[in-house]
Amino acid sequence: MPAPTPATSATPARPVRRRAGRPTAAVLDQGGITTAALELIGTKGYNGLTMAALARSLGVAPSALYNHVSSKDDVLILLMDHLAAMVDVSAFGSEPWESAVRRWAWSYRDVFSEHTPLIPIIAVLPVANAPKTLAMYESVTAGFREAGFPEDRIISAIVALEAFVFGAAYDVTAPDDIFDAGSLASQVPNFTAAVDRLALEQHDRPTDVAFSLGLEALISGFGALRA
Amino acid sequence: MPAPTPATSATPARPVRRRAGRPTAAVLDQGGITTAALELIGTKGYNGLTMAALARSLGVAPSALYNHVSSKDDVLILLMDHLAAMVDVSAFGSEPWESAVRRWAWSYRDVFSEHTPLIPIIAVLPVANAPKTLAMYESVTAGFREAGFPEDRIISAIVALEAFVFGAAYDVTAPDDIFDAGSLASQVPNFTAAVDRLALEQHDRPTDVAFSLGLEALISGFGALRA
Numbered sequence: 001m002p003a004p005t006p007a008t009s010a011t012p013a014r015p016v017r018r019r020a021g022r023p024t025a026a027v028l029d030q031g032g033i034t035t036a037a038l039e040l041i042g043t044k045g046y047n048g049l050t051m052a053a054l055a056r057s058l059g060v061a062p063s064a065l066y067n068h069v070s071s072k073d074d075v076l077i078l079l080m081d082h083l084a085a086m087v088d089v090s091a092f093g094s095e096p097w098e099s100a101v102r103r104w105a106w107s108y109r110d111v112f113s114e115h116t117p118l119i120p121i122i123a124v125l126p127v128a129n130a131p132k133t134l135a136m137y138e139s140v141t142a143g144f145r146e147a148g149f150p151e152d153r154i155i156s157a158i159v160a161l162e163a164f165v166f167g168a169a170y171d172v173t174a175p176d177d178i179f180d181a182g183s184l185a186s187q188v189p190n191f192t193a194a195v196d197r198l199a200l201e202q203h204d205r206p207t208d209v210a211f212s213l214g215l216e217a218l219i220s221g222f223g224a225l226r227a
Numbered sequence: 228m229p230a231p232t233p234a235t236s237a238t239p240a241r242p243v244r245r246r247a248g249r250p251t252a253a254v255l256d257q258g259g260i261t262t263a264a265l266e267l268i269g270t271k272g273y274n275g276l277t278m279a280a281l282a283r284s285l286g287v288a289p290s291a292l293y294n295h296v297s298s299k300d301d302v303l304i305l306l307m308d309h310l311a312a313m314v315d316v317s318a319f320g321s322e323p324w325e326s327a328v329r330r331w332a333w334s335y336r337d338v339f340s341e342h343t344p345l346i347p348i349i350a351v352l353p354v355a356n357a358p359k360t361l362a363m364y365e366s367v368t369a370g371f372r373e374a375g376f377p378e379d380r381i382i383s384a385i386v387a388l389e390a391f392v393f394g395a396a397y398d399v400t401a402p403d404d405i406f407d408a409g410s411l412a413s414q415v416p417n418f419t420a421a422v423d424r425l426a427l428e429q430h431d432r433p434t435d436v437a438f439s440l441g442l443e444a445l446i447s448g449f450g451a452l453r454a
Binding site for chain 1: 272358364372378391410421427434444447
């Protein structure tokens with residue numbers, strides 16, 4: 001006879017409701033904690049993520065949560081790793097360096113554009129103890145080395161590309177009229193003409209056009225550093 | 228006889244304490260509201276900026292504050308304009324395009340690295356009703372046009388540069404050990420070697436080296452688009 005389905009599934013889709021009686025550790029694995037933390041931030045913003053609120057949404061006592069993550073910092077590392085694992089580094093080592101950087105950067109931007117409240121945290125979060133984040137960096141670094149990129153510039157290039165990616169992720173979420181000068185348009189004629197011209201000529205999403213323009217400049221400029 | 232010094236000075240250095248009795252409109256001009264809002268965000272984070280807290284820190288009733296700014300959005304526009312006015316666009320029109328972009332971008336990054344809690348807001352805030360922000364964009368746009376930059380690419384190039392600037396502003400505030408892999412170092416040998424190599428060879432601040440590397444690539448790539 002098969003054993004009853006264990007309460008701890010590997011990656012529960014969503015947190016369970018609080019059950020009557022003693023709290024259960026049903027979703028107290030890393031996947032469950034990550035999912036619950038992302039939902040909290042999605043509904044209440046980053047400041048809504050507290051250990052107390054997280055325990056509540058998981059239907060457990062805070063003490064039970066602390067058996068799995070020792071602090072909010074641990075939760076942040078789980079979140080960073082969760083997002084890093086969604087970023088596509090598969091082209092490093094299998095495709096030309098330019099294509100690999102391109103696929104990595106677009107994918108990285110897309111992932112973070114869905115999670116902009118986490119950017120201020122993750123942009124400055126140490127990577128120690130974050131195995132999936134480190135695995136992403138390892139793939140990218142190895143790809144740069146194999147492509148003949150000078151070793152002492154690799155980290156700086158990655159930091160620059162990431163800066164561009166984080167900023168561009170915000171731009172994905174900007175309102176369409178962000179550059180509409182409104183009643184002040186006549187006072188800024190050059191700017192207004194350029195904004196109007198962009199609107200006339202644009203076929204793709206403006207945010208994608210800007211991202212592509214910047215990314216191709218970075219790839220071209222960094223490519224010139226390769227041996 | 229000179230009139231008594233008016234209670235409303237143009238740009239009071241700091242908000243006054245709440246006085247006994249009826250609230251006074253002492254610092255209820257745009258400069259005073261801006262200063263008080265920046266102090267609130269500095270001490271309590273962006274979520275600490277509410278109209279009620281702002282009125283309290285200015286020592287006035289909320290109704291008095293609402294006589295000057297109709298909503299929190301108005302306050303955000305004041306903050307955006309305050310920061311935009313600190314960004315150096317003076318080289319556009321007087322120096323070569325490359326130098327002007329360089330001075331603008333470094334200055335822009337430095338200003339926002341001191342105000343990272345505002346980046347998520349300002350990166351997506353419409354510029355309508357923000358005269359100083361629009362003035363910054365007008366100077367930059369005019370500089371790009373005069374340098375022979377194709378008009379239909381100017382806004383995209385500015386958006387890309389700003390994305391890089393916003394992301395890089397976070398990097399300025401990152402801890403020195405952000406890329407220390409700690410106990411996982413042996414599992415990410417390429418990354419660890421590159422991080423160690425950077426530490427060995429670095430003379431300037433790593434964040435400045437990365438910013439310079441990315442900015443020069445953007446300037447070079449965008450420069451190639453000029454007529």
